[in-house]
Structure formats: C-alpha cells, structure tokens
Amino acid sequence: MTERDRVQSSEAKGPPETDPRIEGEKHPVARMIGIGLLASLVGIAITLWIDWFPENAAGSAGKIDTLYDVLLICSVPVFVLVMTIAIYSVVRFRAKPGDMGDGPPIHGNTRLEIIWVTIPFIMVTALAIYGWITLDDLEAKQKNEMVVKVTGQQFTWTFEYPSEKVASPELVLPVDRPIEFRVQTKDVIHSFWVPQFRLKSDAVPGLTTTIRVTPDKPGRYEVVCAELCGIGHSTMRQFVRVLPQSEFDSWVSKEREAAGGGAGGGGGEQAAAPDGEALFTSNGCVNCHTLKAAGATAEVGPDLGKLEDVEAKFLRTSIVDPNADVTKGYEPDIMPQDFGTKLSKEEIDALVKYLLESQE
C-alpha cells in the first residue's frame, strides 16, 4: 500500500479510528460533547448568577433583562464549543518535538458544513424574532399616558409636563403611570438614558423622538447623557425621582406655586422676578461650574463662588460673550455663546444678582 492509498483509505473509513493519537479513546467526539455540555452548564450558571444590570425600576427593564438571559443561554454553549475544540486540539494534536509530519489531507465534509450553516441560521432567526416581539412590546402605546417633554442642551436636561402645565429642571415621575417621553434638543445631539429603565433615545436637532416607559418602583435614579455632546458631556448627569402618585401631585402643585402663579393665577401684580438660583440650575451652569450656594461642584469652568472683586458688568459680559475674557487656565469656545439670545434681559439680571450674592 502506497502512502497515498493509505491516506485515501483512512479518509474513506472516517477520520477518528485511524489516528493513533486518539486511538486510546473510544469516542473522542462523544467525550468532547460531554465535557462541552458540562462546561456550558457551568458557564450558563455563572453568567446567569452574575448581577449584570442596575436596579430594575420599570416594566420595560424586566423584559430586557429576560432577553439578555436568553442571549446568554444561547451564547455560552457557542463559546464553550469553540474553546473545547481549540483546547482539545492543541493538547491532543500538538506536534511532538522533531515531528515533521503532516495531518491527514481532509479537505472538507459537506454534511458538517451544512450543519454549521443551518444551526446558526436557525438560532439567529429565532433570536431575531424574539427580539422583534420584545421590541414591539416595549414600544406599544399605553392607556392613560402622561407626556413629558425632555429637552437636552449643553450640558443639562430640562423637563416639561404639558398636561400639568409645569416645567422643571428636575425629572419627577409618578409610579405606575405610563409615560411618553418626547425628546428634543436645543443644540447638538444628546441621548436621554435612565439605566434603571433600560431605555434610551437620542435627542436630535430638528426631530422629536419618543420613548415609552412605565416606572414601577419609587426611588432616585440617574439620568445620563449617553451621546458625546461636547466638553461637559461627562457632567451631564441628573436624577429622576419616581414618587407615589399623591407625592407627585403635591410636587406638581408646589412647582406651580413656585412658578409664581404665572400658569394659574394671572393676578394684578407683575410676574415675580426670575429666580437666579433656578436659572443657574435649569440652564446647565451647575454642570460645568462650582458654586457652593447652588451646591454645584463641577470643574469644567471656573469656580463662580470665588470671584474676587467681581462687578456686575463683568459677569454680564461673561454670560453673554464668554470668550471676551477667559479665565487663565481655561480654554475659550467651551461655554455656549448663545445665552445672550436664550435668556431675557430680566433673567440675565437675576442671574448676575444671584452670582453677586453668592460670593464666599
């Protein structure tokens, strides 16, 4: 028998029996399947045991967490399969020192190739259908939705409740009430994200995007900007408070009062002067500057509580035209330059007054 014949006959008989390196084992493939199954079970157990997600505070979150568990259960065996074959091959078929031989010239196996086209195809199709169904569930319109308008700007979020006629720099939601967020932006792209709700939507110039969520657990969670929006991006973090309905209602009426009866009253007096501290918060100043009086601790821009011998004129110029006089150690073009158009004269006056009063 020539060598070529031997090789060919070995191919005809099927590989495992003729390889001396795995002759000792009766069923190397069966053994690998056994090891693989065991490792997969252990892997699945570990990955399911890991606490991946932040707290679950909305109906949507549960669905996404379950979806992720299913993805893990499907993924672990695939990874284990690759690892098992790779490690087994390296251990079993590693060349002995000085071995100049070649492996058997196996060029392919149609049946195997059909299997590893078909099974992944079925798996991903099934997962895609599951994903589609979940997506539709998440985005289905709910009864009794409350609309909350979310507006992003560099580098803060503001919120408006059209049905309650309230606007606020803080997001407060009633528990168990379906919410429809309508997300917009005043400048560049931002992304509105509450990790505990698992939902996220970009705020895109020129568009209004929508997400629906039903918070189901009272608490305080983070609102995060997820899309790079400029220098203060990493400071664009706020909080959402989810309250029982009664507390939410009293928050709403308190906000209405604070707005100076502008929405409800319309009395003989002129509307109260704008509140400097509220302006400082709602326009995002807090996200870049430190100001002890407002509880702001950000360090993108200068500390506004420690301006020595500061005058109203300087403050006004610095708000309207921040590049006119840049504090040493800070870069120009970082602070938005449109406060002169965004704020009214009264608002700027109130802000300047507030800053003068807040010097330490």
Next chain:
Amino acid sequence: MTLTQRLLAPGWYRAFLGMALGFGLGMGIVVAVRALYGWDPVLDWDAIITVGALIAAPLGYLIGIGCFDYWFRWASGAPTVPEDHSGHGAYSWRDYFRVNTDHKVIGIQYICTTFFFFIAGGLMAMLMRAELAQPGTQFVDPNTFNGLFSVHASLMIFLFIIPVFAGIANYVIPLMIGAPDMAFPRLNALSYWMLPAAGVMMLASYFAEGGAFATGWTAYAPLSTETPLGQQFFTLGVQFAGASSIATALNFLVTIITMRAPGLTFWRMPLLVWANFTTSLLVVIATPFIAGSQFFVLLDRTIGTHFFSPAAGGDVLMYQHVFWFYSHPAVYIMMLPGFGIISEVISTHARKPVFGYRMMAFSLVAIVILGFTVWAHHMFVSGMQSWIRVPMMITTMLIAVPTGIKIFSWLATLWRGVIHLRTPMLFALGFLTMFTLGGISGIMLAVVPFDIHVSDTYFIVAHIHYVLFGGSVFTIFAGIYHWFPKMTGRMYDESLGRLHFWLSFIFFNLTFGPMHFVGIDGMPRRVADYAEQYATWNVIISISAFIFGASFLIFLYNMIASWRHGPAAEGNPWRAHSIEWQVSSPPPVFNFDEIPTVVGGPYEYGVPGAVHAVFKEKEPAAVPTPAGGGGAPPPTEP
C-alpha cells in the same frame, strides 16, 4: 550635491520646499479672496490653516518627495522610460526613506509607519486609562480627554489597522500570486506617501487652537460642525487616508485579477489573496462615502453650507447614514484581511489543508454583500425611521452565519493537524477565541431591545476592542510573526514571542472583559469622569491596561533586536506550500528569476508529493525573438 540641486531633485529637501510653497499658495488664495470680498480680517488664520496647511501643503509635500515626477514628465511629453527601475528596491536603509516602487519596500514602509501610529495611539490610551483610574479629574481636563479618545480611535482605525493590512498584503500578495510587483508600482508608492500626511495631520491637531478634534472618530454633526479648528485636521486627514486606501485597493484588484501566475486560477488562490480581493471591493465601494460625509462637515464649517443645520433645511441624521454606510463595511475592511492571515497561519502551522476551502472563499464574498446591508444597526437609538431597525437586526444577525462558517472551518482545520504552537499559531488561537467572544457580543448588540440599553456605553467599548484588538490586532501580530522571516531574512525570538502572546492575551481580557460589566451597569462611554460606583472596576481596568500596554514593548524589542541580530532565516522555515516561501528570505529585488507555474492548491499538506507551484528550469525560448525587436507574441495559456 549643492543645495539647489537637492531642492530640485525628488526627496526630503524638495518635499519641505513643496510644503512651504503649498502653504504660501494656500495662504495667498485665502488672502486674495478675502481682500476681494472686502472681508475683515483679511488674515483669517482658521481659513489659512485649512487651505494652506491642510490641503495645499500636503499636496506640495507629495509633489516634492517625488510621487508625481514620472507622471508629470510623461504628461508634459518629456522623454520617459516605462521600464525605469531607478526607484526600485532597497539597497541601504536610506532607500526606505524615499519614493520607492518595490512592493516589498512599500510593504515595510507601510508596516513601520503604521506601527509608529499604533504606538502613538496606544500612548493616548494609556493616558486615558490614567485619567479614568479614579473618578474626578487628575491628569487631563475634559477637552483634552475628548481629544485623546478621538485621536486614539482615528489613528488606530485609519493609520494602523486598515493600512497595516495593506502593508502586509503589499509585501505578501505579489509574491503569493507569482507576480514581479503590483500592477501599478508608482500608484502604490503614492498610496503609501499619502499616509504619513494623514497621520501627521491628526497628531498635529493637538497644536490647533482649541485643542485636538474632540468629537470621537465618528465626528457626529452638528457637534463636529461647531467645535474648534482641530476638527478640520480630522476632516481633511481622513481624505488623505481614504484616498490612500482607495488607490491601494484598486491596485490590489487589478494585480489579483490580471497578474496571477499561469495556473493560479481563482480556486487555487491562497485565502489571503481571496481576503484582500474581497476587502479591496469593500474599500473601493465604501470609502467614497466617508470622504463625502467629511466633505459635508468641512463645507458646513468653512463656506456655510447647511447639510446639517435643520433650521436651514439640513438633515442631521443624514450624516450618520452616510458615515455608517462606509464605517460599517469598514469593520470588515479591518477584519477580512485578518481572516486571510489566520487561514494561512493555521493551515501552515497545523500542517493540514484549510477545511472547506471554497466555503471559506464564499463566506468572504457573503460578508462583503451582507456588510452593505447592516449600517443602521449603529443607529438603533438615533431617532431614524423606526421600521428600519428590524430588517437591520435580521441582516446583522445573518452575518453570524458566514462568520460562523469561518470559525468552524478553522477549528476543523486544527482537528487532527500536527500543531506547532509557534507564536503566529498562538496569536491565531487567541484570535479564534477572542473574536468568537466579540462576535457573540455583536449578536447581542444586534438585538434591538438590548442594544437600546447598552448603546453608547462601555459595553460597546468592550465589544469593539474584542473584535478590533482580540480580532484584528491579534491577526496582525500573527501575520507579522509569520512573515517576519520572509521580510527580514531573520528569525524572531520564539520565547519572547510567546511571552508577548501570553501577557497580551491575559491582560487584554482583564482590560476589556470588565468593560462589559460596567457598560451594562450604566457607565456611558466617552466620558472624562464617571459616577463613584464604577471606581473599583475602573482601577482594575487601568492597571491591567498598563501591563497590557507594556507587553507591547516585548514585541517591539523582539522585532528590532531580531531584525538586527537574529539568526538567518531559510527561504521556507515553516515548510509552507504557497509561492512566497519558495523564494529566498528576503526575496530578490524582482521576486522571481522566472515566473512560477501553479499546478495545485495552496494547502495540500499531507498529500504526498503535492506542490503548489513549480519553477521550470530555463528552457531555450520556444518562440525565437525576431531580431528586429517588436517583442514576442504573448504566450497563450491553455
């Protein structure tokens, strides 16, 4: 040579003169236009830097260094010698620093240049990890931090992964297909010399007023249309890198289609050739889209067009669609050549034919086609038409099928092989396992509801580094070690190679593995500062990243020391079958004394007596050349 002669001859002196003249010309145009319109100030430095330093000076440098000399002479009707080999081959180290038409020299130029930018980008990553080791601000302010991750990603993508593959292919492909060089050697040189211009531009953006471009490598409008001047260094740097990529891809396509040795049919081509063929298709079709997207940004910034200002009828999402129509295929541009390298390495070092060769080639083609149908999976939370998400989810997940074919076929190639665990093989195995993990997280990301939660988080950072480092860069290391003996004529140090592998494999996982956790837990990406609760993981990630970064020094030392003093390599140290191993190491200047004839497949390991190509002894010419010249009739192939 006198200074005048030096300034007139192609080379670095003339390149610097060209840059100066280019800058002066650009400045003149800007000043003249502004003066004619009566705009104040006439000396607008933003405009002068854009036109002078970022457009005219690089063109002046390309002309000065000599990329266009031959073509200019030809176009002006001056006498030219088509077979002019004066700029061909390297006889001293100096020849690597001038315009050279030898694909082997260009390959080395590519690889060394791209590794320089790899180191630069890597150092930026180290600085970022230093900043992120603790919450708060320690080393760099937020603006610098945003610049660091933007330049890091841009260098790694446009100046390392994409061109280093072009470099390896440049060296190997002509040898592999039995060609004396690339189809267009002068275009090849031009492609290379555009690269340093792009890289230097991106690095130089740190010196621009307002700092380096800080909008990420994605440069989403309208942020990118509003940020300071540094952004234009990216916008225009990408044009040079992109033009370089397109020209090289055309060159590969023509070379592979027309210059294969007799007998080298498509179904006998090594899979690296297939991989670069398919990659080049992706490059020529997709790259113009990123060029376009960046021109839109440039025009919005400089001459006041309104592509991305909704108030004037612009469309912000258009940027993302056009950008990702390139940048998703780009991830396959960064992966398919690596697939090719892995097929060569696994088959050679496991001494077995590639399992399912034809399916391996077909799956490359399938990835190219599917790769154009999935771009919007980067935009699931972008606010685009919501119905597009489901078809994009399905096509994205279907890419797992051809990719799975490749993974399983490599495993089947390993099965019953005679596995030599040399460094290239270790990196191939590292690739196989890490890329599987990156592929799995890719499938997860394709599922829209999960993606909504994790998009723009550290989960994405983890995924992209599993596919681009654990995937692409591991294949690059495998390829560099595999062909190091061929390129340098010397052997690398095997134990240092193994040390490099194990350190980078372990600390790669410790660096990027935990990012999956912090991402799902709620840490957004691209942040200079983060909430207190992620501090523990971040310090672990940073420490691992430093060791991971340091492991690269072992590679660097190994490469430099072995190149200078390593033991001489034989022509075929791995006993491989493909043609590049049948010539000396390093190969002769014109590759082959005689073009080989291919008689079989490239991976016939274990088939007794099988050869891929034969070099015939020189026979007396069958067709006598007519004495009067005119050349022999073209040989007819059976």
